[in-house]
Amino acid sequence: MATVAGPARGNAIGEALRQARKAADTEYGIWSWIATVDHKRIGIMYGVTAFFFFLAGGIEALVIRLQLATPNGSIVNADQYSRIFTMHGTTMVFLVVMPLSAAFFNLLVPLMIGARDVAFPRLNAFSFWTFLAGGIFLNASFFTGNIFEGRLGAPDAGWFGYATLTSRQFSPGHGVDFWAMGLQILGIASMASGFNFIVTILNMRAPGMTLLRMPLFVWMTLVTSFLIIFAMPVITVALFELMFDRLFNANFFNPAAGGTPLLWQHMFWLFGHPEVYILILPAMGIVSEVLPTFARKPLFGYPFVVLSGVAIGFMSWGVWVHHMYTTGLGTIANSAFGISTMLIGVPTGVKIFSWLGTLWGGSISLRAPLMFAAGFIAMFTIGGLSGITHSIVPSDYQQQDTYYVVAHLHYVLFGGAMFALFAGIYYWFPKFSGKLLNDALGQVHFWLMLIGFNLTFFPMHISGLLGMPRRIYTYSGDNGWDLWNLMSTVGAFTIALSILVFMINVAITARRGDRAGSDPWDGRTLEWSIPSPPPPYNFAEIPRVHALDDFWHRKYTEDAQGRPVPIPAGAALAPEPEHAEGGHGIHMPSPSYFPLIAAIGFPLIAVGLIYDYAILAVGAAVLLVGLYGWALEPATEE
Amino acid sequence: MEHAAAGSGHLETSTGLDNRKLLMWLFLGSECLFFGSLIAAYLLYRDRSLGPPFPSDRVFNGVHYEGLFDIPFTSVSAFVLLMSSVTMVLALAAIQRGNRRSMQVWLLTTALLGTLFVSGQAYEFTVFHREGLSLGSNLFGTTFFVLTGFHGAHVTIGVLILLSLLAMSFQGRIQQKDSLNVELAGLYWHFVDVVWIVIFTLVYLIQP
Amino acid sequence: MTLSELRKKRGAPERPAEPAADTGHREKHPGPLEYAQIGVVLAIVTAIEVGIYYLDMAHGLLVALLIGLSLLKFSLVVLWFMHLKFDNRVYSSMFLFGVFLAVLIFLVALSTVGGKLV
Amino acid sequence: MRFLRARRIHLSRALSALLVLGLLALLLAGCETDTPQNTFDARGEVAARQRDLFYMAMWPAIAILILVCVVLVVALLRFRRRSPDELPKQVHGNTTLELTWTIAPALLLLVLAVPTVTAIHDLGRPPRADAFHVNVTGIQWAWQFEYADLLDDRGQPLTSLGELHVPTGREISLTIRASDVIHSFWVPKLAGKLDAIPGRDNVMWLKADEDGSFSGQCAEFCGRGHAGMKLTLIAQNQEDFQAWANEQRGGGG
Incomplete structure (x- = not known):
């Protein structure tokens, strides 16, 4: 490889950078992680980071539940409660479910389509570091108050940040500034990975991997990525408008100047509803991978499931007003969006029935991944059906902003997304660690979580229907809500316990887990055809794909009755043969520090906007150094 | 200029399309939503300002206010940006034929035209500000400055990209085989121009 | 051991770096003359736009004409200068999806909030 | 752990049944109470209409939920893997079935849409002049x-x-x-x-x-x-x- 002369060459700093980059090109050590552009390592970092934020968001949830366990709770005051539930919502959406999905995109997409990496490995590293920077920045807001006096500095206007509550007048302090800019930074990270995965999926497929041979998870990643790149700009603009209002006295959401707070709601939900599908589609993709493997049966009606996923992606643009039925938009708007909301239930239903069809007649191994996937189906069905009740607009006038909605959204995002993500963790853990998670502990985790989850959130349907509004920090004892809230609190701690079991499981497995071979579950997709953990270059030789579930077809052929017959030849089962020698040269991208440097620029710019323009200038300089260094350094260097 | 790493191992992509060019088009598609949101906010609040200054002549509370917009001036500005698109595409045509010198001339011209446009905008902002228009003055000030300001920021970034390309070409790093770099910068540049075509019509020419 | 050493040890011969050929160009791009011609057309259309702005005509007609002319300019730049006329359809679909989505959702949104569109 | 594994099937069956029944019992219990902000306890025309619409959606929803859960649990129990080398017939899909479960819910939703839209307009009408x-x-x-x-x-x-x-x-x-x-x-x-x-x-x-x-x-x-x-x-x-x-x-x- 001809080395292109870098601008950094010839001076000491540049030389040091080159040396550092070289040093990072090893398999071990902290620098090899910091400068990595390997999609698998980035995926693992995404997952671990998101899990830490999950614990943070979970602790916030427990505080909320403790406060509401009994009437007139006094664990936190109204102000602290506002900040904690705002951070809980923001954290769980932007710092947990989205990045956990991103972790799976990173880990799996290149493996599933038979690629050596994503299309833009450094952009990928940039996404991760920007996400981390945004997450830390957002949580740093807690410390802008005086935490020892119990004054938290976190945002206090809800994760949805409805104007005018977010204006400087009604939310003094810097909480909302941190929130807006934190989301802005996280948006950059999501957009970058959205672009990256679309290009990767369209362009990096192995020979023969036509679009309709792609695993369903890859399809869902594609749809999700499109939703990300088209939905994020809308919230970006909305957040800019909010920042202009707060920092420079602009009037976007100022009724006194003739502005309307509804503009914020429209923009927020124009982004927000596709966002809901950004959260749930990857989960659907995971389940669609887990079920066929553990039932030893292909996904029922694959083209229909793909189509319904794509349909959901399109339709998600036409339902945003169902978050705004009670804002008084008029009968025509409410009718139209009521009907569109009902319609989006159809492709969702198709998916649920297709999953049942996949299980039916299979040979189902009831291991932890399958249990979580099955739990997902049941819980998501409840969430989907309560969603249908929301489309009955006049009935929703009653349920809007009550605990009924809290129940609904948690059935979708926890019962749905988190159950599926745990299914994915149990399923793919052996692929990336080389060790199988303990199944018995997995079962304990599953049942505790299922029971705890239902104990927490099912009663919320009832407290909501009994008239309990969301986001109240306290309630009196005469409303009949006490029992339901107490149940929710007990349930929340049961969930916490189940998460503890999971962490113990990971710890035990790390010490003395069963070694997993390359294909512990009798998998169907390409990632199981390579060693566990996969080598940095994934495939010694790029596979040639002949069918959907290609790896399965390498292991089994079908007899006349359609029953699979194992192919006896061991060769087909062997993890990639070592014939890289004679074959293609494997050309991996070199590690780079510049994505990290560029990412550090963003929180500096944000802090600068809030406190001091000098910091902003430093941040901008750091960002520019990162971007120029990145653009000018060669992608690969030997 | 575009930060890209060619994929690993694949020299040919599954679709036959270049990774970086695909990325650029996706980015531009996504930018449509960005500018769409800004333009929508402008349209929503057009003619809803509760006080002067106004974009065009108007009687308010019995007082006649002269509009701020100077159509001849802005038309010249719009023309300048439009012509910069022509010079941009000529730069691309030049490098695709291997004519580096010609490309450099056209790139420089484009960057200069872009700078001229941004300077015109800065002048316009100054004049408007002297007339009492600011981000906080009324809805018109808010939406106008934010919309055109973000557009101006895009043009500025475009100029920086063009100058970077120019610098690289003087180092001999933009050869005929690297014409994709120029093409990508061009796509971005034309997009910014196209956005101005829309803004010029919807914001300046069409008055309620 | 560094990854590059590992790779060398595996004996993978390095393939010489070639610039990725952009096979996205299905047809040849037009030449400078054509570009210049389109530039002239764009200039003329702009002049017409500004001209009719000063004409005294019905508001509806003016709006329709102006939008029509700006669409024409938009298409000329996108199709020729950005080569969508000549390049692979995938590129144009990515872009046009964004354009149409933006127009569609904001038309609906504006009419729902009661915004004046033009 | 071995005990758990042996008993898992029975345990899961019992737990699932308990869970579903428990949830429904809870829901019904909720409707019965006479608390100050109970949306079921409507005392006016508007609230009554809204409650009836909720019931109209709730009962089919519960029916579908039970259907899905029963099919799910039956599938998990009946088709659980009995020997490690068991290989089921590879069914890829069934177009009739797939069309049915696309069209049937769509029809059901259409049925729900009519009273919904009517109610939106009835309840959303401007107040009477003598109000x-x-x-x-x-x-x-x-x-x-x-x-x-x-x-x-x-x-x-x-x-x-x-x-x-x-x-x-x-x-x-x-x-x-x-x-x-x-x-x-x-x-x-x-x-x-x-x-x-x-x-x-x-x-x-x-x-x-x-x-x-x-x-x-x-x-x-x-x-x-x-x-x-x-x-x-x-x-x-x-x-x-x-x-x-x-x-x-x-x-x-």
Whole structure:
């Protein structure tokens, strides 16, 4: 490889950078992680980071539940409660479910389509570091108050940040500034990975991997990525408008100047509803991978499931007003969006029935991944059906902003997304660690979580229907809500316990887990055809794909009755043969520090906007150094 | 200029399309939503300002206010940006034929035209500000400055990209085989121009 | 051991770096003359736009004409200068999806909030 | 652990059944109670219509839920892997089945859509001209009521804070506003909510079928005092209502 002369060459700093980059090109050590552009390592970092934020968001949830366990709770005051539930919502959406999905995109997409990496490995590293920077920045807001006096500095206007509550007048302090800019930074990270995965999926497929041979998870990643790149700009603009209002006295959401707070709601939900599908589609993709493997049966009606996923992606643009039925938009708007909301239930239903069809007649191994996937189906069905009740607009006038909605959204995002993500963790853990998670502990985790989850959130349907509004920090004892809230609190701690079991499981497995071979579950997709953990270059030789579930077809052929017959030849089962020698040269991208440097620029710019323009200038300089260094350094260097 | 790493191992992509060019088009598609949101906010609040200054002549509370917009001036500005698109595409045509010198001339011209446009905008902002228009003055000030300001920021970034390309070409790093770099910068540049075509019509020419 | 050493040890011969050929160009791009011609057309259309702005005509007609002319300019730049006329359809679909989505959702949104569109 | 594995099937069957039944029992228990803000316990035309619509969606939803859960549990138990080398028939799909479960839900939803849209228009109609008119303003953190139809000696409309008095049986027209941030006006037993948005007038109507005091509270998060932003709607017969109005006039004068 001809080395292109870098601008950094010839001076000491540049030389040091080159040396550092070289040093990072090893398999071990902290620098090899910091400068990595390997999609698998980035995926693992995404997952671990998101899990830490999950614990943070979970602790916030427990505080909320403790406060509401009994009437007139006094664990936190109204102000602290506002900040904690705002951070809980923001954290769980932007710092947990989205990045956990991103972790799976990173880990799996290149493996599933038979690629050596994503299309833009450094952009990928940039996404991760920007996400981390945004997450830390957002949580740093807690410390802008005086935490020892119990004054938290976190945002206090809800994760949805409805104007005018977010204006400087009604939310003094810097909480909302941190929130807006934190989301802005996280948006950059999501957009970058959205672009990256679309290009990767369209362009990096192995020979023969036509679009309709792609695993369903890859399809869902594609749809999700499109939703990300088209939905994020809308919230970006909305957040800019909010920042202009707060920092420079602009009037976007100022009724006194003739502005309307509804503009914020429209923009927020124009982004927000596709966002809901950004959260749930990857989960659907995971389940669609887990079920066929553990039932030893292909996904029922694959083209229909793909189509319904794509349909959901399109339709998600036409339902945003169902978050705004009670804002008084008029009968025509409410009718139209009521009907569109009902319609989006159809492709969702198709998916649920297709999953049942996949299980039916299979040979189902009831291991932890399958249990979580099955739990997902049941819980998501409840969430989907309560969603249908929301489309009955006049009935929703009653349920809007009550605990009924809290129940609904948690059935979708926890019962749905988190159950599926745990299914994915149990399923793919052996692929990336080389060790199988303990199944018995997995079962304990599953049942505790299922029971705890239902104990927490099912009663919320009832407290909501009994008239309990969301986001109240306290309630009196005469409303009949006490029992339901107490149940929710007990349930929340049961969930916490189940998460503890999971962490113990990971710890035990790390010490003395069963070694997993390359294909512990009798998998169907390409990632199981390579060693566990996969080598940095994934495939010694790029596979040639002949069918959907290609790896399965390498292991089994079908007899006349359609029953699979194992192919006896061991060769087909062997993890990639070592014939890289004679074959293609494997050309991996070199590690780079510049994505990290560029990412550090963003929180500096944000802090600068809030406190001091000098910091902003430093941040901008750091960002520019990162971007120029990145653009000018060669992608690969030997 | 575009930060890209060619994929690993694949020299040919599954679709036959270049990774970086695909990325650029996706980015531009996504930018449509960005500018769409800004333009929508402008349209929503057009003619809803509760006080002067106004974009065009108007009687308010019995007082006649002269509009701020100077159509001849802005038309010249719009023309300048439009012509910069022509010079941009000529730069691309030049490098695709291997004519580096010609490309450099056209790139420089484009960057200069872009700078001229941004300077015109800065002048316009100054004049408007002297007339009492600011981000906080009324809805018109808010939406106008934010919309055109973000557009101006895009043009500025475009100029920086063009100058970077120019610098690289003087180092001999933009050869005929690297014409994709120029093409990508061009796509971005034309997009910014196209956005101005829309803004010029919807914001300046069409008055309620 | 560094990854590059590992790779060398595996004996993978390095393939010489070639610039990725952009096979996205299905047809040849037009030449400078054509570009210049389109530039002239764009200039003329702009002049017409500004001209009719000063004409005294019905508001509806003016709006329709102006939008029509700006669409024409938009298409000329996108199709020729950005080569969508000549390049692979995938590129144009990515872009046009964004354009149409933006127009569609904001038309609906504006009419729902009661915004004046033009 | 071995015990767990052996018993897992029975355990899971029992647990699943318990779970589903328990959940349903809970839901039904919820509807029965007579608590101040129970949306099932409708005391006015609007709330009753909204509750009936909820039931209309709830029962099919429960039926579908049971169907899905039963199929799921049966599939998991009946088709569980009995030997490690068991290989089922590879079924890739069934077009008839797939079309059915696309079209059937669509039809069901269509059936639900008709009464929904009708109700949106019935409940969303403008209030009648002879309705009793009240201007409601949400303020951090209280509700202020201005009785446009009740004037005091100086010709100013009567006002009250936190307590809304209305005549029973008469249509009440509410113009809802906010003076600072967004609030949401809600009296669960009489009608669903409508947001109070600064710079915007939202109009709704409701009717109390019987005398009584009905509790409500702000439903849109509006800052620290959100939880305490309550109101009581007191529906009175004509005499009592007049008496109250006269008392207010006297007190206010």
